Amino acid sequence: MAVWKHEKDQTVWASLGHQNMKYILGLLDIMSLLFFGLEITITSAIREKNPEKKSFHPLGQAIDLRTKTIPVRMIWVWEMTIKMVNGIWHVMRKPGRFDYVRECVGEENEHMHIEYDTGDPV
Ligand SMILES: [Zn+2]
Numbered sequence: 001m002a003v004w005k006h007e008k009d010q011t012v013w014a015s016l017g018h019q020n021m022k023y024i025l026g027l028l029d030i031m032s033l034l035f036f037g038l039e040i041t042i043t044s045a046i047r048e049k050n051p052e053k054k055s056f057h058p059l060g061q062a063i064d065l066r067t068k069t070i071p072v073r074m075i076w077v078w079e080m081t082i083k084m085v086n087g088i089w090h091v092m093r094k095p096g097r098f099d100y101v102r103e104c105v106g107e108e109n110e111h112m113h114i115e116y117d118t119g120d121p122v
Pocket residue numbers: 044057062063064112113114
């Protein structure tokens with residue numbers, strides 16, 4: 001199971017996290033465990049809305065996963081998994097898509113931001 005940097009985030013996530021984000025997180029978690037024997041660390045999930053910065057975090061449609069301390073091949077597996085799910089999503093005509101971006105590369109809080117973009121305004 002994924003490890004939460006801040007334990008209380010897990011409780012909030014359990015009730016307010018978007019169903020599709022829980023799906024992708026579960027998938028990435030199991031892939032990491034199967035291929036690398038490693039657990040994902042979630043550094044941030046649901047945050048308070050900041051009127052000056054549009055974000056999917058307050059909606060429960062984004063998570064940040066620590067990449068600072070994991071093998072680069074695990075990041076590749078995450079990226080491949082997200083791309084595959086987007087392909088399946090497209091074929092099944094499900095709304096929205098998953099986007100990812102690596103942030104703060106080389107810094108202490110280096111992470112991958114993953115969001116479920118429904119196309120609706122944030
Ligand atoms: Zn983020």
